[in-house]
Amino acid sequence: MAEPVLSIRELRKNFGALKATDNVSLDLRPGEIHALIGPNGAGKTTLIHQISGAIRPDSGAIEFLGEDVGALGMAARARKGLGRSFQISSLASEFSALRNVMLAVQAAQGSSFRFFKPVMHDTSLTEPALAVLERVGLAQRARLPAAELSHGERRKLEIAIALALGPKAFLFDEPMAGMGPEGSKDLTGFLDGLRREAPILLVEHDMDAVFALADRISVLVYGRIIATGTVDEIRRDPEVRRAYLGEHA
Amino acid sequence: MSSALFIEQMLNGLQFGVMLFLMAAGLTLIFGVMGLINLAHGSFYMVGAFACAAVAAATGSFWLGLAASLAAAAAAGAIVELLVVRRLYDRDHLDQVLATFALILIFSEGTRWLFGSFPLYLDIPPVLAGAVDLPGGARYQLYRLAIIAVGVAVAAGLYLLISKTRLGMQIRAGQSDREMIGALGVDIRTLYTIVFALGAALAGLAGALVGALQSVQVGMGEPVLILAFVVIVIGGIGSIKGALVGAILVGLVDTLGRFLLPKAFALAMGASQGATVGAALASMLIYIVMALILAFRPQGLFAANT
């Protein structure tokens, strides 16, 4: 089996008395979509925040591409190749969709301390950005300020930005949320192909998508991983059904 | 240094702090809770002082003056909210800065227009005149003790209002999402007018109380305004508790600094030199303290909710 791209070891994070992350270990292997599901408030977003560096764990290790990134800040981890999306869209709201993506392209090129060349005439930024917008189906809306996009469009822009980083692993926090029925279908197809570019840690409540996409599923309940397995194993797991899936199976 | 002196200085610090709190409380309400930067808060302080002085002069009663100061400042606050501030909630903080800066100019020159350029006369009411003996051999001015009492009472009242009543919840909700609280059926516009007037009234009260100690004149509000901002930032914006702690901290640090630093430097460099260097440092002291606090606690001491 190939070396995992991302490997989390015994991560813990408490908020006061609440164990938001309780001794979590998890791997993301090359080419896979690893879905992370679990009830609301189980600690999925908190886990993504810790991996991306938005919050610091109390203990435990995060290894990315064989290197311990635990001490690095959020920006530094992104530069190493961790691309994430936010559960609640987080965009530069005055910038157009295009400029939001261009920012990611520029960050990926590692060149934010250039003071003179105008970005809008810089095809090394605009072209890749437009290409990404095309991929998520936002090319028509490229020039609209992010604030004026509809909710679903903003969700797509979130994904576009992560794509533009060309990361070595994706952390997606509920990408399906806010997509219409059609959007969900399209996005499912899209993510399916994306795993060839980089493995995906996918937090999602849309079980149709999860079951269609996931190579492996981990189930997080009250900060602990209660099960990890293939789609079929998880679907059949009575504990998971009780805690999470309900009749949906 | 005698212990009487020390006790007196501590009380001085406390009294100064409590006075700052009256200003800061209104500011933190308006600013922290409603999300509005109100530079004109110092103008309400001035309005309160002038109203008190004018009415006290006309009627001979400080107490009527005090009532007038509350009424005048609240009215000024309500008018300002209705005519100007109301249009600014959805705006950038910077627009609020410019508009309320403009209000300072209008209030200051307007007051001068009405009352002339010379300071007004306002004296302490006879019942509160003079000093009282305290344990430890200290003597302390009665009026200042009364200010301390008023400040503590206001602090308690505000704390209950904001954190325990539904009104307080609605105000805070409006701070984070005005549109949403409106969509839930709360008349946030009227609510904000009331809060704004309340904050203004507190500033007016502070102006009237302090006016009897200091001079009632145009421009008296701005130095206090800056200090009040220092206080709410140290305490953590939006927190009434923070405003109280911040105010008392600033009061004590400033008073004790003014008193002790020159003495300390005088030991090292001689009386005259030490006095000037010490005094220079003392005037910077609260800013140094604020910078230190923010460097280590970027959200102030009692960040409201993070």
Place this chain on the structure above:
Amino acid sequence: MTMSRETPINLVLAALLFAMPFAALALDEPFYVTLATHMAVLALAAVGLNLALGLGGLVSFGHAAFFGLGGYAAGILSTHVLNMQPLLTWPLEIGASDQMPVIWLVAIAVSGLVALAIGAISLRTSGVYFIMITLAFAQMIYYFAISWPAYGGEDGLSIATRGAFPGVNTAVPLTFFLVCYAVLVAVLVLFALVRDSRFGAALQASRQNETRLAAVGIGPFPVRLAAFVLSAMITALAGALYADLNRFASPSMLSWQMSGELIVLIILGGTGRLFGPVAGAMLFVLIESVLGGLTERWQFFLGLILLGVVLFARGGLIGLVAGKPRHG
């Protein structure tokens, strides 16, 4: 630089400011040369602040510190030249100079270093806390200046003769205006380039959404610090020119009212707009000097005018004419 709806307005403003002193001389109203210089220099100071405040959302309420440091650089150098004292005697002897380029360099270097220190601490905070911590640092410098006797304390520091510029006579008001105007134009070009550059994109994104910026891998802190320092340097340059214009450096250049005035100029003209500070400074100086001559109550009317602008002209004067800005 992209052509936008703003561009024609900007050109008109630049031309108006440039024409003003010539018209003044033609009409034998030489004072208006000085007034135009005032506008140019205040505009320059505000352009500096606009970089931090308008682009980066860093509302510094302490830029008077840099303005004043620039002023004192000019004042102190000139005092030393006048008294023929060296600037430093230890560890090595450095003589003073009355050449503007030298003064400017000193002003820029000193304020850049101070801004680096202030920024490094202040940028840990944000929002109103940032406003107040920058104020705190400026107040410290202000109180230091008024109570430190060596360079005049509160009385300030007179500059006997204006700094010299190679090849021209700066004592002639028109010449001095042209020097200031040229600096202003150069800095405006710099501002436009920075705004449209990659750095500018990161800076503006840091204002809109800092988490987003970090999540794509750009640390907001270094971006902001660089902007803050650059901004301080420009404002300090303006301070040096301002002291030379008035032939006087005083602690009031360091006061919070000065910081406030710079902010007011920017908002009045249009926050984040290239020519916002220019429009703001032109209007403000004009109102101040015209109204001040007409009535003792001029501040009252100034207040009304400013209020009118905020309430009815969203986005300041430039916004009034050009509408909302477009971010590509």
Place this chain on the structure above:
Amino acid sequence: MLLEVSGLETFYGASQALFGVELSVGEGEVVALMGRNGMGKTTTISSILGLVRGRAGTIRLGGKAISGMSAHRIARLGIGLVPEGRRCFPNLTVRENLVAAARKGDWTLERVNALFPRLSERRDQYANTLSGGEQQMLAIGRALMTNPKLLILDEATEGLAPVIRQDIWAAIRKLKSEGQSILVVDKTLSELLPVADRAFVLEKGQTVWSGKPADLTSELQDRYLGV
């Protein structure tokens, strides 16, 4: 009809988002509002509540014209909104969020806590520290606490775990059986259509289809919703 919208046109600045929306909700009815992303569902809801102003058309609530009224007065006439994106008050605790705008009626804190036990566990936590799903529950609870005649749910099940989502649909069905009128926007047709009495479909800011859910054939679904 409890709510009647006709000919509604709404602009954001100069750009038009709605081009004549028709919509109605009867007493005790559950109505689905559908359409692809960006077609104007949220804008329609915002216009009803007076959060954005319609420029043309009429909106009636209980027979009374409400266009032009301020949002809080419209809400007080009996609309409870669960907005897109939750919009809980981050600086209020869970309990405070629920009671801040509550109005008298059948829905009480106890009843909401019974509906969403998770909320009572997190009673004194500030809303900005809740998980996404918890915030969604809070937003629904908050709207119920205003005891509305008409409950409007804009993507209320977004981001909820399947079990919870089933709970919410169960709650909606329960509300329906108690005679509560509800307007729902939701992307999960399989869950939405069975509950709805009628449905409206928007496309490019216009009502392009309305009728009984059963009549929304898979062909129509494909045409308007892309499924």
Place this chain on the structure above:
Amino acid sequence: EPVKVGMITTLSGGGAGLGIDARDGFMLALSLSGNKDIEVVTEDDAMKPELAVQIADKMIQSDKVDVLTGIIWSNLAMAVVPNAVAQGKFYLSVNAGPSPLAGAKCDKNYFNVAYQNDNFHEAMGNYAEKHGIKKMFILAPNYPAGTDSLNGFKRFYKGELVGEVYTKLGQTDYAAEIAQIRDSGADSVFFFLPGGMGIAFVKQYAQSGVGIPLMGPGFSFSQDVLGAIGDAALGAKNSASWSKDLDNAANKKFVEEFQKAYNRLPSIYAAQAYDTANLIIAAAGKVSVKDADAFRAALKAAEFESVRGKFKFNTNNHPIQDIYVREVVKEGDVLTNKIVGTSFTDHADAYAKDCALQ
């Protein structure tokens, strides 16, 4: 000969009272003289040095004034005076008298008709010394005029200083200082706090029950603040070159006419400005202002009826004058000052020796 005078003074904000008195005193002299040849343009400096410089430039360049005057505050004077005189204009000070302009930076075109900043403080120091006060507590704001003040006082007072305190400029709460005074065992307190600072200090002092007698320069008890201080000021000794009850014809007329015109009592600032105007009128009556040398000589001769009785200029163009000790008294319901002694006769300032003028 027509003379154009530019008056830059503080007419708005907290310091406006002083500037308004100065302007009113100046204008009163002009209107009483009936002299139509002297034209005055007045502008408000708002107590901002930069604005004062800008106005001075405007008055010199556009209004083409011959003489500038009116500035109240030393820091504004330091900003305006050196430039104005360098451009060949005359500057006549109605109030501010910073020491550099009396000493090394004196100028032949700069005349101070008021005082050198140290003078009144020196007079109080002298008074305290002569009256055998053994233990003094002294207090002033921490800025140049404040340090000048205490230095001036100490130049003549040689007794023990039980406290020397510098306060923050603009400070309005003096509780901490008052506590130190209470604790100091002083016989008397000398303080220099003009404007609102002084009002605040005296009122708080009176309420504190400390009771050690207060004294200060005339600025601390001048007519413009006495009303606001109230009875707390009664009995305080203070020094000035002028007082409303000075017994000479010019002063009687001035006080009477000022009250008639403005319906209030004049302050020292009004008196100094009144003298300044009369000095200009006198000089302009003799020679043309366009002849700078002659005009300068006419100014220096100081041949005008001063409300101070006698008045002449020293080599550095600063006054040589008597300085009195006054006491705050109540006349009817108004508080005012009454002369109770003379501290100095023909007093000159300490900086004249550094001035190159002869």
